[in-house]
Amino acid sequence: MSSSMSPHKHKKFFDVVVVGGGLVGACVAAGLKQHRLTASLNVALIDAAQLQGPSSSSLPSKVSLPPEPPLRVSTVTPASRALLTAVGAWDILLNLQNDNTSSVAPFHAMKVWDANNASINYTSQDAFQAGAIPTPDEPMAHVVENDALQQAMLQVATNRGVHALWPRKLTSLTLPKHDVPRSNEPAQLTLLDESTGKSETISTSLVVAADGQRSRTRQLAKLRYEGGPYRDQVGAVFTLALDEPIDTAYQKFLPTGPLALLPVRAALPSGAPRANVVWSTTAAHAAELCSLDGDALAAATNGALEGGPAPRAIEAVGVARSFPLSMSMAPRMTAPRLVLAGDAARAVHPLAGQGANLGFADARAAVETIASCARSGLDLGDGASWQRYGDLRLAEGMAWSASLELIRRAYASEALSGARFMGVSVMDQVSPVKSLLVRVASGVSGAYGGALDDDEWGTAPMSRK
Numbered sequence: 001m002s003s004s005m006s007p008h009k010h011k012k013f014f015d016v017v018v019v020g021g022g023l024v025g026a027c028v029a030a031g032l033k034q035h036r037l038t039a040s041l042n043v044a045l046i047d048a049a050q051l052q053g054p055s056s057s058s059l060p061s062k063v064s065l066p067p068e069p070p071l072r073v074s075t076v077t078p079a080s081r082a083l084l085t086a087v088g089a090w091d092i093l094l095n096l097q098n099d100n101t102s103s104v105a106p107f108h109a110m111k112v113w114d115a116n117n118a119s120i121n122y123t124s125q126d127a128f129q130a131g132a133i134p135t136p137d138e139p140m141a142h143v144v145e146n147d148a149l150q151q152a153m154l155q156v157a158t159n160r161g162v163h164a165l166w167p168r169k170l171t172s173l174t175l176p177k178h179d180v181p182r183s184n185e186p187a188q189l190t191l192l193d194e195s196t197g198k199s200e201t202i203s204t205s206l207v208v209a210a211d212g213q214r215s216r217t218r219q220l221a222k223l224r225y226e227g228g229p230y231r232d233q234v235g236a237v238f239t240l241a242l243d244e245p246i247d248t249a250y251q252k253f254l255p256t257g258p259l260a261l262l263p264v265r266a267a268l269p270s271g272a273p274r275a276n277v278v279w280s281t282t283a284a285h286a287a288e289l290c291s292l293d294g295d296a297l298a299a300a301t302n303g304a305l306e307g308g309p310a311p312r313a314i315e316a317v318g319v320a321r322s323f324p325l326s327m328s329m330a331p332r333m334t335a336p337r338l339v340l341a342g343d344a345a346r347a348v349h350p351l352a353g354q355g356a357n358l359g360f361a362d363a364r365a366a367v368e369t370i371a372s373c374a375r376s377g378l379d380l381g382d383g384a385s386w387q388r389y390g391d392l393r394l395a396e397g398m399a400w401s402a403s404l405e406l407i408r409r410a411y412a413s414e415a416l417s418g419a420r421f422m423g424v425s426v427m428d429q430v431s432p433v434k435s436l437l438v439r440v441a442s443g444v445s446g447a448y449g450g451a452l453d454d455d456e457w458g459t460a461p462m463s464r465k
């Protein structure tokens with residue numbers, strides 16, 4: 001409990017309220033319960049949607065996977081995996097399996113190339129040499145199914161006593177006028193249960209806003225969000241059946257945008273290999289791709305990847321869907337008693353698979369900031385502590401946004417193909433440059449990329465896989 005606030009005056013008081021139970025909010029809530037200094041805090045997790053959990057039906061200890069891997073998957077960097085392990089979600093995730101098929105697909109190499117065959121290749125060996133993974137035979141990253149990961153984190157959070165408030169939509173927010181300690185008033189949130197039409201008001205020392213790109217919390221706090229959806233980039237996402245399993249992530253830069261092929265688990269029960277495709281392209285082309293049947297979509301993908309190292313697709317399975325892609329950023333990540341995390345703070349192009357990973361680093365930073373306030377006996381909304389959080393997370397988000405946009409534009413421009421070829425060759429062949437890139441992409445170089453403190457993280461012993 002924050003030291004300077006009197007809970008008795010405020011009905012339904014929580015030490016921390018996390019708004020949004022997506023990948024990032026669920027990670028903050030689970031993380032708070034796994035960190036030694038924050039495990040006893042009274043935490044509420046709110047989501048407008050009917051998430052799975054105690055307020056609906058209890059999460060089963062083993063969740064059955066759907067027969068086909070779902071469309072929404074995320075690459076998880078070594079830094080994020082270490083956090084998810086400490087949070088207790090990774091082990092659960094590995095157990096969400098049917099027929100020995102896990103919802104986690106490791107990969108040991110990454111191949112990136114363009115139409116002029118400028119290519120860059122990374123392997124686990126490079127990641128090991130860069131200090132991103134402990135042994136060269138470990139995967140350099142994993143592809144996880146978003147739904148399964150979210151469920152694993154919600155399971156940790158709710159099993160460890162997070163108050164699950166869903167479905168509840170945040171409809172109004174009152175923040176103190178001044179930062180803590182100048183003001184010691186709590187933040188107040190009004191939540192609406194749309195199924196019953198009932199509203200309730202709760203108060204807290206700290207609001208963590210993890211309610212996504214269109215964050216209502218951010219809007220109510222009057223924090224700006226600059227940028228927006230790309231006019232010329234939409235992601236067409238679908239699943240391909242392949243003739244052989246893959247252990248490599250592939251990405252080809254086409255003039256219209258990057259086409260990525262990620263390993264995912266095989267289909268159940270036949271075990272036929274699958275890949276998840278994110279094809280970033282123009283809106284018109286994405287619409288055309290999403291209208292094709294399975295054979296035509298596989299043929300279009302094979303045509304686009306022709307001549308490169310990627311395996312051939314047999315057919316596309318299930319539906320193809322398009323997702324808007326954005327580059328947006330909140331130039332200020334904090335308000336009195338409120339902090340932004342995840343897509344509520346920034347959205348980046350998926351070409352490097354970093355959006356959720358940046359959000360996980362926010363989650364770690366938020367939990368460690370709350371822990372540091374608790375350790376020092378400070379109010380959990382302490383303005384100076386959150387200013388530091390905001391500065392560090394903004395700097396990392398801006399660096400990623402700018403780099404990804406530079407890469408995207410360099411690959412979209414034919415005029416830059418010579419310079420690009422040279423740049424890519426340098427990246428591929430000069431070890432220190434490659435090492436630096438691998439460290440950055442693995443998430444181990446940021447302010448919150450270092451090893452987690454085992455004495456503080458993990459209230460219950462966890463095996464580190």
Ligand SMILES: Cc1cc2nc3c(=O)[nH]c(=O)nc-3n(C[C@H](O)[C@H](O)[C@H](O)COP(=O)(O)OP(=O)(O)OC[C@H]3O[C@@H](n4cnc5c(N)ncnc54)[C@H](O)[C@@H]3O)c2cc1C
Nearest residue numbers: 020022023024048074075170211212342343353355356357
């Ligand atoms: C095609 C595509 C591919 C991607 N691939 C990768 C990848 O490989 N690796 C990677 O790291 N990232 C990837 N990303 C990015 C990643 O998916 C996002 O960064 C991540 O899911 C954001 O999570 P979040 O929890 O911040 O937000 P969200 O997932 O948007 O969650 C927000 C939550 O808030 C709730 N909510 C919203 N409004 C309210 C309200 N008023 N009251 C209460 N609750 C509310 C919502 O119901 C939701 O549950 C990809 C993105 C796209 C589009």
